Amino acid sequence: MSVTLVPSLPTRSGAAPAPSRSLDVLGVPGEINLDYAASAPCARAAADAVTELLPWYASVHRGAGALSRHCTLAYERARQTVGDFFGARAEDHVVFTRNTTDALNLLARALPAGTTVVTFAGEHHANLLPWPRGSVRLPVPADPAGAVRDLAAALTELRRDSNAALPVLVAVTGASNVTGERWPVAELARVAHRHGARIALDAAQLAPHAPVDLLALDVDYLAVSGHKLYAPFGAGVLIGRADWLDPAPPYLAGGGATSHVGPATHDVTWATGPARHEGGTPNLVGAVALAAVCTALAEADRAGLAAGEQALLARLRTGLAALPHVVELRTFGPDAPRVGIVSFVVAGRDSAEVAAHLAAEHRIGVRDGLFCAHPLARRLLTEAAGRTGRRDLPPTALRASIGLGSTTAEVDRLLAALAALG
Numbered sequence: 001m002s003v004t005l006v007p008s009l010p011t012r013s014g015a016a017p018a019p020s021r022s023l024d025v026l027g028v029p030g031e032i033n034l035d036y037a038a039s040a041p042c043a044r045a046a047a048d049a050v051t052e053l054l055p056w057y058a059s060v061h062r063g064a065g066a067l068s069r070h071c072t073l074a075y076e077r078a079r080q081t082v083g084d085f086f087g088a089r090a091e092d093h094v095v096f097t098r099n100t101t102d103a104l105n106l107l108a109r110a111l112p113a114g115t116t117v118v119t120f121a122g123e124h125h126a127n128l129l130p131w132p133r134g135s136v137r138l139p140v141p142a143d144p145a146g147a148v149r150d151l152a153a154a155l156t157e158l159r160r161d162s163n164a165a166l167p168v169l170v171a172v173t174g175a176s177n178v179t180g181e182r183w184p185v186a187e188l189a190r191v192a193h194r195h196g197a198r199i200a201l202d203a204a205q206l207a208p209h210a211p212v213d214l215l216a217l218d219v220d221y222l223a224v225s226g227h228k229l230y231a232p233f234g235a236g237v238l239i240g241r242a243d244w245l246d247p248a249p250p251y252l253a254g255g256g257a258t259s260h261v262g263p264a265t266h267d268v269t270w271a272t273g274p275a276r277h278e279g280g281t282p283n284l285v286g287a288v289a290l291a292a293v294c295t296a297l298a299e300a301d302r303a304g305l306a307a308g309e310q311a312l313l314a315r316l317r318t319g320l321a322a323l324p325h326v327v328e329l330r331t332f333g334p335d336a337p338r339v340g341i342v343s344f345v346v347a348g349r350d351s352a353e354v355a356a357h358l359a360a361e362h363r364i365g366v367r368d369g370l371f372c373a374h375p376l377a378r379r380l381l382t383e384a385a386g387r388t389g390r391r392d393l394p395p396t397a398l399r400a401s402i403g404l405g406s407t408t409a410e411v412d413r414l415l416a417a418l419a420a421l422g
């Protein structure tokens with residue numbers, strides 16, 4: 001990772017602050033939030049870090065004053081923390097972005113000429129739409145092993161048909177935002193590398209639920225959204241190999257992205273390193289919030305947290321399966337590993353109306369629609385109709401998603417509310 005280590009930040013009293021490590025999440029009593037997959041609630045660690053920073057708030061990389069230097073250190077320390085948390089290699093760049101969409105668009109703009117991108121049709125739009133014409137979209141496989149087989153076959157064919165020297169990027173999600181099902185990232189990375197391709201991981205939905213380590217998974221690029229990782233305030237990150245990022249056109253041309261600008265219109269030398277793609281004043285607060293959550297998660301018992309989430313997820317799915325008028329959507333089969341996300345339909349009921357009813361009558365927040373994954377969601381709705389033989393399934397779905405702070409009582413309230421619709 002191309003950042004220099006920075007010392008602990010000073011406080012007004014001169015002492016290094018003790019960072020908050022609380023993974024409690026903020027919320028409003030009485031409001032049941034089962035929509036973590038859209039935006040997770042704010043972790044106390046993030047809120048505390050921001051509160052602590054705000055008196056110092058000033059420019060980043062732009063000022064000589066004490067406040068500005070403090071903020072520059074905080075920003076670069078956040079970069080280091082986030083990179084370390086995600087297992088960045090020494091030579092990787094850690095580029096702060098707005099979110100996962102922004103990170104994947106940045107990567108799309110940095111692809112070397114002639115790159116072919118290979119994705120699956122099960123991806124979120126953020127990992128379908130940024131890629132250039134000529135990209136290959138593989139059908140949604142029946143199971144994780146099928147994904148690995150299909151990718152191997154597609155890359156073999158691609159390498160046979162095209163110049164073997166041309167770059168190929170495989171872009172996959174770690175966990176589906178529709179079904180929560182986990183994708184076999186490490187296996188897909190092995191296949192990609194065996195065929196001389198690189199792999200980018202959309203970790204937007206996986207990172208909030210499980211450790212994601214670039215090095216351990218052997219992925220080349222990783223994209224994450226802070227707001228799904230209990231760190232609102234608008235930061236995300238792209239981490240990955242510098243050799244595609246450094247020669248690429250700057251993602252945002254402007255101040256901060258240059259090392260020299262001369263008098264002629266195009267007399268400009270662009271910076272290398274993360275700064276090249278972070279033109280304009282950076283989102284210090286978002287970066288610090290994200291780093292605070294990374295620190296808190298790094299020190300948490302993640303296996304224990306995951307076990308609690310899986311128990312709650314099992315309760316939710318078992319409860320839904322017991323309702324004859326509710327049908328779960330799934331890609332890989334009922335027992336595939338998944339994170340705390342479930343999509344379903346209520347037979348004979350419009351999903352938007354059900355979501356509005358849950359909000360108005362039960363103060364339960366869920367998502368409805370096609371979840372910015374239209375090809376996958378439509379396919380799964382068709383599959384659900386075929387599997388159940390029902391002709392009264394609606395054309396859009398509902399999604400409940402859980403995480404830190406979710407409780408049995410909340411899940412039971414949702415199940416009871418849905419049962420009453422039968």
Ligand SMILES: Cc1ncc(COP(=O)(O)O)c(C=O)c1O
Nearest residue numbers: 099100101124126177204205225
């Ligand atoms: C799997 C996945 N990838 C990417 C995104 C895009 O995230 P953002 O809206 O934060 O850019 C989402 C958002 O729901 C997602 O679920």
